Amino acid sequence: MGQDPSISVSMTQTSDTERKTLILTGASRGIGHATVKRFSTAGWRVITCSRQPFPEDCPWDAGPEDHIVVDLASSTDTHAAIAAMKDKLKAQGSKLHALVNNAAISPKKPGGGRLNTLETSEDDWKTVFQINFFAPIMLARGLMDELVAAKGAVVNVTSIAGSRMHPFAGAAYSTSKAALAALTREMAGDFGPHGVRVNAISPGEIETSILSPGTEKLVAQIPQRRLGQPEEVARAIYFLCTDGSSYVNGAELHINGGQHV
Incomplete structure (x- = not known):
């Protein structure tokens, strides 16, 4: 979760009482890493969550104190992480903006x-759905009071694989993302009356360190004829968490260069 050292300067120039706070799961690489950078650059406090400890070589000063190690495959561990998140949010009036x-x-x-x-084991099905589907609603429900207090926003990361068969994404992943898209609509209806917006972004082929071999062959199917960049996804997430999208609720924003058409 490395970040430009200059970011810490902009963060120290804004007091804790003024700063907005983001909680982000899966922050260690790719889209998550880019999202940390985007929000931090804008002066947000970012509480990161992943299975791995905060890397010692990361230049982000606030990282270690605002990092939570959590195994989202474990319901028990997820509930414990929610308690830790609520405790960290007390310093800012128990408000969560995103x-x-x-x-x-x-x-x-x-x-x-x-x-x-036919090939996915029962254990894999359960683990994938626990992380990809159940954890998002557990976190949102567990942090509901803090989200309501800030009139905050929730963004679920779905996938183009949730709406069509994909050559690399497995069946469990794809169906969990389809379920998450449906969950986003349900949450928008339930959270909206409380002042909390819930939307989703659906990335297509994004250029990260974990691209599957053969991904470059899909470029011919993308109208823009290129892979997306993590920073482009991060900007869309930022939009859905800020006032620019104040009347957007229950949407799934496709970020794929037109591949879904």
Whole structure:
């Protein structure tokens, strides 16, 4: 979760009582890493969550104290993390301005092949849905009071694989993302009357360190003829968490260069 050292300067220039706070799962790489940078640059306090401890070589000064190690595959661990999050938010009046559910897993065959419905084990199905589907609603419900206090926003990260078969994303991942898209609509209806907006972003082929071999062949199917960049996704997430999208609720924003058309 490295970040430009200059970011810490902008953060120290804004008092804790004025700063908005983001909680982000899956922050260690790719879209999550870019999102940390985008919000931190704007002066937000970012509480990160991942299975791994905060890396010692990361230049982000506030990182270690605002990092929570959590295994979202464990319901018990997730509830414990929620308690830790609520405790960290007390310093800012127990307000949470944005929750971004980005963490996800997609198990593969040995060698990285796609797992279909016949090949995915029962344990893998359960683990994928616990992380990709159940954890987002557990976190949002557990932090409901803090979100309401800030009139905050929730962004769920779905996927283009949730609406069509994908050559690399496995069956469990794809169906969990389809379920998360449906959950986003339900949450928008339930959270909206409390002043909390819930939306989703649906990335397509984004250039990260975990691209599957052969991804470059999909570029010909993308109208813009290129892969997306993590920073482009992060900007969309930021939009959905700020006043620019104040009347956007229950939407799923496609970030794929037109691939879904």
